[in-house]
Structures are given as structure tokens and as C-alpha cells.
Amino acid sequence: QQVAQVNPDLILVSCFPYKFHGNLLDLPRRGCWNLHPSLLPHFRGPSPLFWAFWEGQNDTGVTLHQMDAGLDTGDILKQTSFRLADGVSGPAAEQQLAELGSQLILQALADLAEDTLTSQPQPAGGSYYPLPNSDDFRLDTSWSARQAFNFMRGTAVWGQPYVVEVGAEELWLATAISFQPDQRQKEPVARDGRIVSIQFTPGILTALSLT
Missing domain, CATH: 3.10.25.10 (Formyl transferase, C-terminal domain)
Known part of the structure; x- marks a missing residue:
């Protein structure tokens, strides 16, 4: 109800580990976007960077995607890849991915303003990982x-x-x-x-x- 009172054109979240329920997805006329620190459809879930390190994947990236009823399953708006250097710390990698992600957001907003923004469904397959224990x-x-x-x-x-x-x-x-x-x-x-x-x-x- 609080969000409805604002009447947003767009909802943008980053690394959001929960699903939107009810009519929240349909509330903003431009939809809901999430910035996810992996190359979707790989490493869906709340801690993608942890699992990239766990699997030994040096090639990762950031995805800006539309949110749907699933978790990290919506259509891809923008995506860019990034190679993790040997020995990089988690916070340093997160900072680098955040900088790349901010560029994707600016690109998508510019395309949206010019009515040239496109999306594509995520490829079949992929992976989901929970919080590590x-x-x-x-x-x-x-x-x-x-x-x-x-x-x-x-x-x-x-x-x-x-x-x-x-x-x-x-x-x-x-x-x-x-x-x-x-x-x-x-x-x-x-x-x-x-x-x-x-x-x-x-x-x-x-x-x-x-x-």
C-alpha cells in the first residue's frame, strides 16, 4: 500500500534476494528491475559471488533483468561479463561488479527514455544456489x-x-x-x-x- 501511494513508474532493486508478491510486480507501469551479480541464468540465488568462487569460475558478470514471479528468472535487459583476478577479495569483487552494474542501469534508463530498450528471455538451464552454510x-x-x-x-x-x-x-x-x-x-x-x-x-x- 505504501508503494502504491507513491505510484512509481519503475521499481529498481539491487541484489534483492526475495520474490515480489501480490500485485507489486504489476504496480509500476515500467515494471520492476533487479541488478544481479552473475551472468544469469547461472548462479541464481542470494549469494552468487560466493558460489562463483566455490565453483572456481573466474568469469562472472552482472545482469540487469526484469523481475517476474520467479527468483532471478526474468527477462534480461542488460548484461556484461567480468573476470575475477586471482586472489581478489569478496568486497573488492563486489565493488567492481557494482561499478559495472551502475553502468548497465544508466544504459538501460537511457534506452528506456528513448523507447529503444529491449529484453530477451534467459537461456534454458542455469543454476540456483542457496545461502551457504x-x-x-x-x-x-x-x-x-x-x-x-x-x-x-x-x-x-x-x-x-x-x-x-x-x-x-x-x-x-x-x-x-x-x-x-x-x-x-x-x-x-x-x-x-x-x-x-x-x-x-x-x-x-x-x-x-x-x-
Whole structure:
């Protein structure tokens, strides 16, 4: 009712993790838009950047899309891609994606004013991921060392410990230090105090352990 009193031409939200219910979608005559930090239809859901790091996807992007009754399923208005640098933090990646997203919004508004704005349905398929839980911070030595390093750096802001099983041993890690993409070491785990080097597939991850 409060929104209806404003009588908006357009509703624009960013990274909005909920569905619009009732007649809210039909209220603004120009529709409802959402800015989503992934290349839809991939990584639908509330934490797309986390899951991009988790899957080892360096190529991501931003999508401006119309909102419909689904979650992140509406037609695409604007989209642009972006490559995550090795070791980038989550907040730094979010800032870069936000800057790209603001450009998409300005482009779409300009097209809307000139009555040249077009949209296209999302391609078939895609993926949806929920909010991560503590189990999602587990590493797998079948990952590459680059993927493990980027995941730890990119999700460090969540403040969760990282767990990796190496043989019968379970290691608890705090911070990723570096990685060597192609090297191999004699043992699966090498230690120097709290500094541990772990063999991945391929490469070696060096990290600070919790103990």
C-alpha cells in the first residue's frame, strides 16, 4: 500500500534476494528491475559471488533483468561479463561488479527514455544456489590449488574456518597465503609451524592453519 501511494513508474532493486508478491510486480507501469551479480541464468540465488568462487569460475558478470514471479528468472535487459583476478577479495569483487552494474542501469534508463530498450528471455538451464552454510567452506583436494586459493581469498569476509581432508587427516585453515599452480611435493602435506602446504590437483596451496 505504501508503494502504491507513491505510484512509481519503475521499481529498481539491487541484489534483492526475495520474490515480489501480490500485485507489486504489476504496480509500476515500467515494471520492476533487479541488478544481479552473475551472468544469469547461472548462479541464481542470494549469494552468487560466493558460489562463483566455490565453483572456481573466474568469469562472472552482472545482469540487469526484469523481475517476474520467479527468483532471478526474468527477462534480461542488460548484461556484461567480468573476470575475477586471482586472489581478489569478496568486497573488492563486489565493488567492481557494482561499478559495472551502475553502468548497465544508466544504459538501460537511457534506452528506456528513448523507447529503444529491449529484453530477451534467459537461456534454458542455469543454476540456483542457496545461502551457504558452514559445510560449504570445506575444500576438496580434487580442486586445483588456484581454485582453493581464490575461494579462500574471495570468501574470507564470511569469517568461517576452512576444512580440508588429506587422507585420514582433517586440517583447519584460517588464511590462504599463496599457490603454485603446477608444482608437486613429495608428501600430501608439508608443515613449517602453522604454515601448511597442501597438494591439490594440480598445484600446491600454502595456507595458515588454525592450530
